[in-house]
Amino acid sequence: MGINLGDTFPNFVADTTEGTIKFHDWLGDSWGILCSHPADYTPVCTTELGCMAKLVPEFQKRKVKMIALSVDSVQDHHGWSQDINAFIEQPPVQKLPFPIIADEKRELAVQLGMIDPAERNKEGLPLTARAVFVIGPDKKLKLSILYPATTGRNFNEILRVIDSLQLTACKKVATPVNWKAGEECMVLPNIPAEEAAKLFPKGIRTEKLPSSKSYLRFTPQP
Numbered sequence: 761m762g763i764n765l766g767d768t769f770p771n772f773v774a775d776t777t778e779g780t781i782k783f784h785d786w787l788g789d790s791w792g793i794l795c796s797h798p799a800d801y802t803p804v805c806t807t808e809l810g811c812m813a814k815l816v817p818e819f820q821k822r823k824v825k826m827i828a829l830s831v832d833s834v835q836d837h838h839g840w841s842q843d844i845n846a847f848i849e850q851p852p853v854q855k856l857p858f859p860i861i862a863d864e865k866r867e868l869a870v871q872l873g874m875i876d877p878a879e880r881n882k883e884g885l886p887l888t889a890r891a892v893f894v895i896g897p898d899k900k901l902k903l904s905i906l907y908p909a910t911t912g913r914n915f916n917e918i919l920r921v922i923d924s925l926q927l928t929a930c931k932k933v934a935t936p937v938n939w940k941a942g943e944e945c946m947v948l949p950n951i952p953a954e955e956a957a958k959l960f961p962k963g964i965r966t967e968k969l970p971s972s973k974s975y976l977r978f979t980p981q982p
């Protein structure tokens with residue numbers, strides 16, 4: 761099982777550190793990010809959740825609600841949250857600034873295609889890979905990235921991708937390689953030149969190419 765870009769994200773019901781949630785109700789009209797973690801009390805996950813906690817203001821700025829998932833119990837999540845807070849030099853309370861889903865039966869891990877076949881706990885049960893799902897206010901999947909358990913994510917890259925997703929959701933541009941917010945964007949290839957000139961009054965720079973085709977069109981970020 762799994763989920764493809766453009767699919768409606770499942771409206772699952774789950775136990776979390778902030779009580780039982782129904783995903784679509786929890787998301788409301790916001791963007792959302794769901795990050796899965798292989799297991800509680802593991803080193804790479806601890807650094808990742810600490811980083812997520814520190815980046816809450818950046819996600820709030822982008823109106824993105826955050827939620828994490830790991831295959832252990834709510835009780836374990838509370839205990840582990842104390843360690844995560846201590847690691848990032850915060851008061852060691854049993855709470856992070858976003859909920860963590862308890863997926864002990866791996867039901868969501870299977871439904872969302874997040875199992876890492878290479879990683880098992882000491883009972884032989886499979887662990888989750890490091891999945892990143894960004895969900896739009898329309899509840900559809902906008903981005904999915906899957907890392908193995910042994911590679912920690914780069915949350916600066918995830919914020920960069922969210923900037924691109926939110927820009928391209930409302931403006932007819934795409935973002936080029938290594939783009940960062942505020943930099944030049946690319947005019948979508950399916951927009952005819954006349955329409956593009958009206959849409960992008962800041963100007964369009966068309967790169968000359970051996971093929972003489974005019975598809976490499978840059979414009980300041982609208």
Ligand code: BEZ
Binds near residue numbers: 798804805806879910
């Ligand atoms: C970790 O979070 O450190 C981790 C978890 C499972 C496998 C490998 C690393």
